[in-house]
Amino acid sequence: MKTIVYSETGPSSVLRLEDRPRPEPGAGEVRVRVIVSGVNPTDWKSRSGATGALPAAEATPNQDGAGVVDAVGPGVEDLAVGDRVWTCMAAQGRPTGTAQEYTVLPVERVTRLPDGVSFDVGASLGVPAVTAHRALTVAEDGPRRLAPGALAGRTVLVAGGAGAVGHAAIQLARWAGATVIATVSGPEKARLATAAGAHHVVNYREPDPAAAIRAKAPDGVDLVVEVALGQNLALDQAVIRPRASIASYADDGGGEARLDVRANMVLNTRLQFILMYTMGAQALRAAAEDVTAALRDGALPVGEEHGLPLTRFPLERTAAAHDAVEGGVVGKVLVDVADPGSAPA
Numbered sequence: 001m002k003t004i005v006y007s008e009t010g011p012s013s014v015l016r017l018e019d020r021p022r023p024e025p026g027a028g029e030v031r032v033r034v035i036v037s038g039v040n041p042t043d044w045k046s047r048s049g050a051t052g053a054l055p056a057a058e059a060t061p062n063q064d065g066a067g068v069v070d071a072v073g074p075g076v077e078d079l080a081v082g083d084r085v086w087t088c089m090a091a092q093g094r095p096t097g098t099a100q101e102y103t104v105l106p107v108e109r110v111t112r113l114p115d116g117v118s119f120d121v122g123a124s125l126g127v128p129a130v131t132a133h134r135a136l137t138v139a140e141d142g143p144r145r146l147a148p149g150a151l152a153g154r155t156v157l158v159a160g161g162a163g164a165v166g167h168a169a170i171q172l173a174r175w176a177g178a179t180v181i182a183t184v185s186g187p188e189k190a191r192l193a194t195a196a197g198a199h200h201v202v203n204y205r206e207p208d209p210a211a212a213i214r215a216k217a218p219d220g221v222d223l224v225v226e227v228a229l230g231q232n233l234a235l236d237q238a239v240i241r242p243r244a245s246i247a248s249y250a251d252d253g254g255g256e257a258r259l260d261v262r263a264n265m266v267l268n269t270r271l272q273f274i275l276m277y278t279m280g281a282q283a284l285r286a287a288a289e290d291v292t293a294a295l296r297d298g299a300l301p302v303g304e305e306h307g308l309p310l311t312r313f314p315l316e317r318t319a320a321a322h323d324a325v326e327g328g329v330v331g332k333v334l335v336d337v338a339d340p341g342s343a344p345a
Contacts, residue, residue: 003100009049012319025073036123037098037335038064044322065098066122084113086122132168133287135247152177160227161193170196175299196307210238230255245270
């Protein structure tokens with residue numbers, strides 16, 4: 001099989017295309033024939049060594065993907081050969097990422113893809129959708145699970161509404177019944193956030209974004225899905241209501257967050273940090289189940305017209321795909337591993 005591997009951390013040039021034997025699944029594992037692989041910032045950061053992680057003797061990158069179960073190991077009961085699936089954390093703690101024709105994964109990292117949902121959508125889930133689900137379910141007064149109506153009557157502020165996690169957060173919050181406000185840096189990203197389903201969009205670079213948000217949410221925001229806490233904390237504090245939650249899942253822009261302790265005590269603010277890899281099995285299972293339910297309802301489409309432009313590369317150009325994500329391309333970067341026409345619809 002063709003696979004992308006690397007044996008040392010560094011720039012994208014450490015990635016190389018090789019031929020390797022097709023792996024066999026062990027107990028509790030399935031082998032997935034990968035159709036589309038998804039690339040996230042965590043993928044290039046791990047490959048570059050920015051996260052401090054070192055590869056195994058040889059590792060394959062990319063956490064997310066979608067494909068078809070090709071073989072099952074002993075003890076696997078909930079998945080069968082021919083099932084269409086999406087993956088989550090394929091390369092976390094394992095050398096078995098999705099930038100290859102076949103990957104072997106534990107069943108808990110593989111979820112059935114509903115009929116009619118494309119492999120492009122499946123490969124765009126994983127890190128963004130699971131992270132967004134967690135961010136939307138950590139509020140003290142909010143739901144622990146998402147479903148239609150679960151966020152009814154609540155206002156959610158999504159910072160960075162044109163990013164992959166922001167896009168998923170807008171779609172999931174809208175599906176769950178929230179009023180969604182997104183912040184963006186300019187008109188083009190405003191167009192994408194609106195296409196994703198945001199009810200209101202605010203350009204945070206324009207004068208007084210707090211007043212613009214308060215005009216749409218005079219009683220304050222219930223929940224903030226935050227991509228750049230150090231940069232945005234003052235704005236978040238200016239627009240939240242008492243007992244609101246700020247769910248911080250990234251550190252875009254860098255820098256430390258300066259917290260006004262007294263102001264947040266008065267508001268009873270909850271500040272929740274999120275990292276998918278340590279959120280725990282229960283939260284991961286809940287996200288997989290709820291995201292799949294949203295998929296069945298058609299709530300998570302991708303593509304330019306749905307607010308998430310797709311940029312594609314063939315498998316042999318996985319290094320260029322990593323460079324595109326590292327360079328800040330807007331939307332989702334996908335790697336085409338196999339012809340979708342060769343897999344079940």
